[in-house]
Amino acid sequence: MPVGTQATVKGVLQRDxxxxxxxxxxxxNTYHLFLRPGPELIGRLGxxxxxxxxxxxxxxxxxxxxxxxxxxxRKVTDAGVLFRSHLNGDAHLFTPESTVETQLAFGSDIIxxxxxxxxxxxxxxxxxxxxxxxxxxxxxxxxxxxxxASEEATGALFPIVQGSMxxxxxxxxxxxxxxxxxxxYAIGGLSVGEPRALSLEMTELxxxxxxxxxxxxxxxxxxxxxxxxxxxxGVDMMDCVMPSRNARNGCLFTSEGRVIIKQARYRDDPAPVxxxxxxxxxxxxxxxxxxxxxxxxxMLFSMLATLHNLTHYLDAMRRMRAAIxxxxxxxxxxx
Amino acid sequence: MPVGTQATVKGVLQRDxxxxxxxxxxxxNTYHLFLRPGPELIGRLGxxxxxxxxxxxxxxxxxxxxxxxxxxxRKVTDAGVLFRSHLNGDAHLFTPESTVETQLAFGSDIIxxxxxxxxxxxxxxxxxxxxxxxxxxxxxxxxxxxxxASEEATGALFPIVQGSMxxxxxxxxxxxxxxxxxxxYAIGGLSVGEPRALSLEMTELxxxxxxxxxxxxxxxxxxxxxxxxxxxxGVDMMDCVMPSRNARNGCLFTSEGRVIIKQARYRDDPAPVxxxxxxxxxxxxxxxxxxxxxxxxxMLFSMLATLHNLTHYLDAMRRMRAAIxxxxxxxxxxx
Numbered sequence: 141m142p143v144g145t146q147a148t149v150k151g152v153l154q155r156d157x158x159x160x161x162x163x164x165x166x167x168x169n170t171y172h173l174f175l176r177p178g179p180e181l182i183g184r185l186g187x188x189x190x191x192x193x194x195x196x197x198x199x200x201x202x203x204x205x206x207x208x209x210x211x212x213x214r215k216v217t218d219a220g221v222l223f224r225s226h227l228n229g230d231a232h233l234f235t236p237e238s239t240v241e242t243q244l245a246f247g248s249d250i251i252x253x254x255x256x257x258x259x260x261x262x263x264x265x266x267x268x269x270x271x272x273x274x275x276x277x278x279x280x281x282x283x284x285x286x287x288x289a290s291e292e293a294t295g296a297l298f299p300i301v302q303g304s305m306x307x308x309x310x311x312x313x314x315x316x317x318x319x320x321x322x323x324x325y326a327i328g329g330l331s332v333g334e335p336r337a338l339s340l341e342m343t344e345l346x347x348x349x350x351x352x353x354x355x356x357x358x359x360x361x362x363x364x365x366x367x368x369x370x371x372x373x374g375v376d377m378m379d380c381v382m383p384s385r386n387a388r389n390g391c392l393f394t395s396e397g398r399v400i401i402k403q404a405r406y407r408d409d410p411a412p413v414x415x416x417x418x419x420x421x422x423x424x425x426x427x428x429x430x431x432x433x434x435x436x437x438x439m440l441f442s443m444l445a446t447l448h449n450l451t452h453y454l455d456a457m458r459r460m461r462a463a464i465x466x467x468x469x470x471x472x473x474x475x
Numbered sequence: 476m477p478v479g480t481q482a483t484v485k486g487v488l489q490r491d492x493x494x495x496x497x498x499x500x501x502x503x504n505t506y507h508l509f510l511r512p513g514p515e516l517i518g519r520l521g522x523x524x525x526x527x528x529x530x531x532x533x534x535x536x537x538x539x540x541x542x543x544x545x546x547x548x549r550k551v552t553d554a555g556v557l558f559r560s561h562l563n564g565d566a567h568l569f570t571p572e573s574t575v576e577t578q579l580a581f582g583s584d585i586i587x588x589x590x591x592x593x594x595x596x597x598x599x600x601x602x603x604x605x606x607x608x609x610x611x612x613x614x615x616x617x618x619x620x621x622x623x624a625s626e627e628a629t630g631a632l633f634p635i636v637q638g639s640m641x642x643x644x645x646x647x648x649x650x651x652x653x654x655x656x657x658x659x660y661a662i663g664g665l666s667v668g669e670p671r672a673l674s675l676e677m678t679e680l681x682x683x684x685x686x687x688x689x690x691x692x693x694x695x696x697x698x699x700x701x702x703x704x705x706x707x708x709g710v711d712m713m714d715c716v717m718p719s720r721n722a723r724n725g726c727l728f729t730s731e732g733r734v735i736i737k738q739a740r741y742r743d744d745p746a747p748v749x750x751x752x753x754x755x756x757x758x759x760x761x762x763x764x765x766x767x768x769x770x771x772x773x774m775l776f777s778m779l780a781t782l783h784n785l786t787h788y789l790d791a792m793r794r795m796r797a798a799i800x801x802x803x804x805x806x807x808x809x810x
Binding site: 146150152153155172181184185186192193426428435436439440444 | 481485486487507511519520521526527528759768770773778779
């Protein structure tokens with residue numbers, strides 16, 4: 141899922157997100173949109189799809205992760221998380237119920253449950269406490285969601301497995317959440333500073349505990365070369381700012397590795413970023429031109445680089461989906 | 476002409492510049508492209524059209540105006556203008572011949588002659604001196620251009636009428652330049668701080684002195700409401716950063732005046748920027764969404780606002796062209 145934090149995938153027209161990139165779902169951030177422009181305004185304007193003119197699927201996170209990473213003075217209690225806005229310092233409380241309500245106002249297709257995400261490393265005791273709170277919040281969020289779902293069409297609710305890097309806690313959490321019989325599940329609390337092997341290990345032991353017939357979503361991963369590793373472990377969905385953020389920083393992903401566009405070797409390179417890529421950027425422009433735009437600080441660089449990197453990621457996912465359907469995914473993994 | 480200073484119209488894909496906006500010609504700045512990435516590199520990569528993937532027309536200015544406005548330590552002599560790069564302080568000399576050569580390396584469709592552009596107000600004596608130097612430079616530039624044109628296909632050369640706000644100097648300059656029998660002519664030295672009535676007055680007295688059958692180009696104008704005033708005085712071409720720069724600053728031009736998007740009144744306004752505009756932005760997004768993007772500092776705001784403002788300008792020019800062809804331009808002027 142391309143990340144559209146503030147109801148925009150940075151530098152990409154919605155038309156190109158659907159047409160050129162063929163994105164079928166994007167992620168938007170509840171924390172950011174709660175603070176600005178706010179769920180009341182978005183609701184009044186017909187929901188997030190209409191507000192941002194995007195008629196395909198939208199997943200919104202619960203806001204929990206951003207509270208932990210962006211805001212000051214957060215205080216976690218069983219009731220929820222109290223925090224100060226990074227924009228103006230105003231105090232807000234996110235509860236498991238309120239974050240569901242916010243996402244209902246957005247009209248999100250996938251609603252994420254509030255969770256407590258710890259940094260790495262965390263002690264077993266702290267991780268257990270956060271995990272058990274996450275389960276209680278999931279129960280409360282799911283109850284609120286079921287109440288809404290009984291009255292009107294709503295998006296699907298996904299609880300989030302926590303437990304830091306402890307196998308016993310991950311198992312306990314997954315088993316408790318599966319009891320909720322939610323439409324899908326996420327594995328959270330990864331990509332928080334741990335070694336990559338550990339992220340994969342936690343995924344490998346958690347994914348099989350989640351229902352096979354429902355979407356399994358690992359949050360916040362990953363590097364292009366990691367995507368097949370997650371898919372091989374039963375993961376259906378991922379989100380990551382990396383393709384778009386790295387694009388803006390001048391790092392382009394290609395079939396032959398990374399292109400750091402500011403390097404002098406690309407100064408008069410007439411080749412496209414990736415000769416095997418069919419994106420608008422690669423069909424149209426040379427590395428030399430892209431390097432010029434980057435050096436000159438031109439917005440068009442971010443636009444073109446984002447189109448390319450997102451194509452790189454989405455094409456990888458499309459190739460994997462085709463290989464799974466064809467029954468050739470094991471060979472795909474070995475290439 | 477949309478302005479594409481550094482071989483990009485800021486925030487617009489070349490595909491949208493041609494398709495969505497229907498731009499037939501853009502302006503690029505010789506000063507900027509001379510410094511970075513340089514005419515050798517652009518020439519080696521096949522010229523500016525190929526470098527930036529734009530197969531429609533490109534006009535490049537002479538670099539003179541940017542030298543006067545951007546660089547330090549400039550020194551004007553009859554030989555040319557010595558200046559320091561605003562990027563790294565390197566010293567460079569632009570001569571009437573070298574600026575033609577640079578634009579030949581770019582492969583520009585319209586090549587502007589080096590001129591000396593004074594700030595407003597200038598004394599009659601200073602203006603006369605600058606104007607006479609401009610004429611000598613035009614003679615030297617035209618000679619260099621004719622030599623190239625006798626050997627290969629080149630773009631068209633446009634000399635520039637100077638003379639500050641003095642009718643006698645404007646006349647003297649125009650008459651001398653017409654002797655060169657160039658493919659087109661520009662009126663320069665306007666929009667340098669003078670009252671708008673004076674810019675129009677200078678245009679009104681200069682345009683009739685330039686050949687009716689050749690393009691007449693007023694440089695660096697204007698506000699949307701001024702465009703018909705210039706056309707009415709016989710002007711065929713204009714360029715201005717205003718539509719794109721104002722777009723990035725949150726000022727949108729509409730059929731009912733300006734929309735300053737940050738204003739609170741647009742906070743939950745579901746209407747398009749301009750209900751009478753058919754651009755992608757107005758077809759797709761609300762003022763409320765655009766205001767959100769602007770407040771959030773999102774790149775997409777600049778992209779969408781630029782598409783809109785350039786459409787506003789180009790549509791105005793298209794309407795005037797149609798009215799002239801229909802013989803209804805006098806009525807158009809009065810509406």
